Amino acid sequence: MDFEISTKGFADIIDITGNVSEAIEKSAVKDGICLVFCPGSTAAITTIECEEGAIADLKRALEKIAPMDSDYQHNKKWGDGNGYAHVRSALFNPSFCCPVENGKPVLGTWQQIVFIDFDNKSRKRRIIVKIK
Numbered sequence: 001m002d003f004e005i006s007t008k009g010f011a012d013i014i015d016i017t018g019n020v021s022e023a024i025e026k027s028a029v030k031d032g033i034c035l036v037f038c039p040g041s042t043a044a045i046t047t048i049e050c051e052e053g054a055i056a057d058l059k060r061a062l063e064k065i066a067p068m069d070s071d072y073q074h075n076k077k078w079g080d081g082n083g084y085a086h087v088r089s090a091l092f093n094p095s096f097c098c099p100v101e102n103g104k105p106v107l108g109t110w111q112q113i114v115f116i117d118f119d120n121k122s123r124k125r126r127i128i129v130k131i132k
Helices: 017-027 052-065 073-078 083-092
Strands: 002-007 012-015 032-037 043-048 095-101 112-117 123-131
Touching: 002 012, 002 017, 002 112, 012 052, 017 032, 017 112, 017 123, 043 052, 043 083, 043 095, 052 083, 073 083, 112 123
Parallel strands: none
Antiparallel strands: 002 123, 012 112, 032 095, 032 123, 043 112
16 A cells, blocks of 8 residues: 655654554554555654654754754755755665554554655655555
């Protein structure tokens, strides 16, 4: 199953746990594996406790690790100003995998699946969910 989301860019973090759970439900797989993937080199899929404090902490850490205003070779070559987005995406990866048990994703009590758009503009993003 695929679905689309609209993002604001600039480390926009969107909880997609419900979308993934719905895809698993529709698949009728009771026990297996779920892969969530986003094509693209400026986004990532990961997990976090999706609450204001943890989100703010993650964004602050991202700015320390790969600051937007740093000198990126990518920006020099392409002039698009999103070198930081490519670095952040590479650090996080564009996919997430989890077990499926009893027709539900296996996640911790406070763990949600999130999509992060690191790019420097808003976009529509395609998310692919494969369940086996």
